[in-house]
Amino acid sequence: MSILIKNAYIVTMDKDGAGEIENGFLLIENNLISKIGDNSNNAADSISAGTVIDAKGAILMPGLSNTHTHLGMTLLRGYADDMALQAWLETKIWPAEANLTAEDVYYGSLLGCLEMIRSGTTAFCDMYFFMDETAKAVEKAGIRGCLSYGMIEFGDEEKGNKELATNEKLVRDWQGKANGRITTMYGPHAPNTCCQSFIGRSKEAAERDGVGVHIHVLETEAELNQMKENHGMCSVHHLDAVDFWNTEKIPVLAAHCVWMSDGDIKLFAKKGVTVSHNPISNMKLASGIAPIQKMLDAGVSVSLGTDGCASNNNLNLFEEMKTAALLQKVGTMSPTALPAKAVVEMATVNGGRVIDKQTGVLKAGNKADMILVDIQKANATPVFDVYSHLVYAAAGSDVKTMIVDGKILMENYKVLVMDEEEVMKKAKECAFSLAERAKPKK
Numbered sequence: 490m491s492i493l494i495k496n497a498y499i500v501t502m503d504k505d506g507a508g509e510i511e512n513g514f515l516l517i518e519n520n521l522i523s524k525i526g527d528n529s530n531n532a533a534d535s536i537s538a539g540t541v542i543d544a545k546g547a548i549l550m551p552g553l554s555n556t557h558t559h560l561g562m563t564l565l566r567g568y569a570d571d572m573a574l575q576a577w578l579e580t581k582i583w584p585a586e587a588n589l590t591a592e593d594v595y596y597g598s599l600l601g602c603l604e605m606i607r608s609g610t611t612a613f614c615d616m617y618f619f620m621d622e623t624a625k626a627v628e629k630a631g632i633r634g635c636l637s638y639g640m641i642e643f644g645d646e647e648k649g650n651k652e653l654a655t656n657e658k659l660v661r662d663w664q665g666k667a668n669g670r671i672t673t674m675y676g677p678h679a680p681n682t683c684c685q686s687f688i689g690r691s692k693e694a695a696e697r698d699g700v701g702v703h704i705h706v707l708e709t710e711a712e713l714n715q716m717k718e719n720h721g722m723c724s725v726h727h728l729d730a731v732d733f734w735n736t737e738k739i740p741v742l743a744a745h746c747v748w749m750s751d752g753d754i755k756l757f758a759k760k761g762v763t764v765s766h767n768p769i770s771n772m773k774l775a776s777g778i779a780p781i782q783k784m785l786d787a788g789v790s791v792s793l794g795t796d797g798c799a800s801n802n803n804l805n806l807f808e809e810m811k812t813a814a815l816l817q818k819v820g821t822m823s824p825t826a827l828p829a830k831a832v833v834e835m836a837t838v839n840g841g842r843v844i845d846k847q848t849g850v851l852k853a854g855n856k857a858d859m860i861l862v863d864i865q866k867a868n869a870t871p872v873f874d875v876y877s878h879l880v881y882a883a884a885g886s887d888v889k890t891m892i893v894d895g896k897i898l899m900e901n902y903k904v905l906v907m908d909e910e911e912v913m914k915k916a917k918e919c920a921f922s923l924a925e926r927a928k929p930k931k
């Protein structure tokens with residue numbers, strides 16, 4: 490199987506390599522990129538391929554990576570808004586989740602995959618329940634998923650053992666499946682919903698199994714205050730005591746990181762932790778503004794995430810890129826903070842690196858995960874600077890074609906891997922039935 494894409498404006502995101510190629514070609518053989526180059530002299534004409542895509546009028550770039558989602562929560566899009574995080578979780582979200590079924594999570598996940606395909610996201614890191622169902626949805630949709638089970642034990646050892654066993658089963662059953670598109674992590678939920686020793690144990694299990702860890706950390710000021718009151722230190726230092734941030738053996742992914750001190754940032758830089766910045770969720774729940782420019786200056790690898798659809802309320806990383814840039818500028822009162830190219834790097838290179846080292850950059854030998862962004866549109870006229878266009882003017886709905894692992898998932902706006910109408914219909918049925926079951930009993 491080979492695919493040749495030609496006449497594209499290629500944004501490789503390869504710092505040491507090709508950079509941008511105004512009129513380029515890219516050859517895919519099986520699931521890998523085998524060649525990439527300049528086509529202004531029609532060099533691609535001598536290459537034969539099974540499928541040829543003429544990408545004139547489009548940007549070819551690495552697919553985006555969404556490093557923090559709860560995919561099953563797409564069913565709860567718009568279910569509870571305009572609330573503070575703790576009240577939102579305790580009075581609305583957790584009671585609804587208590588009624589979730591496997592079928593709900595399957596269709597919620599499939600709907601999430603569909604939305605990601607339509608808006609340019611080729612890979613994501615998830616933390617939720619019924620993860621077999623999310624894995625099945627990822628298998629069908631053709632994208633790349635790094636799946637963790639959201640473990641919550643509230644200091645209860647017996648519950649903790651069960652939670653660890655459930656996550657372990659996910660790792661055993663799915664790690665490396667679907668030609669490596671499905672990978673797994675351990676997902677201790679947060680430092681204020683899991684105790685320190687449990688989080689330490691989940692890190693040990695992850696190292697034993699050779700997979701990463703994914704956690705929420707310092708999302709709210711309330712968490713910071715609670716940790717200081719109960720343990721005399723912030724969540725980052727509390728978990729450093731069990732060596733949680735050590736990335737020598739496995740990747741460590743920390744979502745939110747809004748209330749990080751300068752010392753926390755230094756520690757993350759030194760340890761090599763990947764941060765998932767979720768600006769829209771942080772704004773919607775009024776959690777605060779994460780110090781992203783400071784993190785980048787300190788050398789922390791920062792990626793982008795949407796969080797679940799109940800706190801965003803979509804999975805559109807183009808919106809997230811623009812919001813990230815704007816929020817940093819207003820947060821630091823500096824218009825030069827978080828410039829466009831740095832944001833694109835977060836959504837591609839940095840996110841890709843934590844999911845699969847062979848993704849996030851278009852270069853020979855990497856996996857063939859990429860998108861075509863349509864620029865024959867009013868909102869793309871003119872394009873002076875491609876990064877500025879992608880962050881400030883482009884929309885998720887401008888993504889016209891997606892290839893993951895060498896397979897075309899969407900071509901010229903047509904999704905090839907599922908019946909869209911059917912998926913939306915089923916997801917809607919599941920969502921309304923779930924809301925009905927979650928109503929308080931009289």
Ligand SMILES: O=c1[nH]cnc2c1ncn2[C@@H]1O[C@H](CO)[C@@H](O)[C@H]1O
Binds near residue numbers: 616618796
């Ligand atoms: O922003 C958030 N902060 C903390 N928890 C969250 C957030 N969004 C979703 N969940 C919750 O995390 C668990 C995942 O396993 C779920 O209970 C989900 O509702």
Ligand SMILES: [Zn+2]
Binds near residue numbers: 558744
């Ligand atoms: Zn979350």
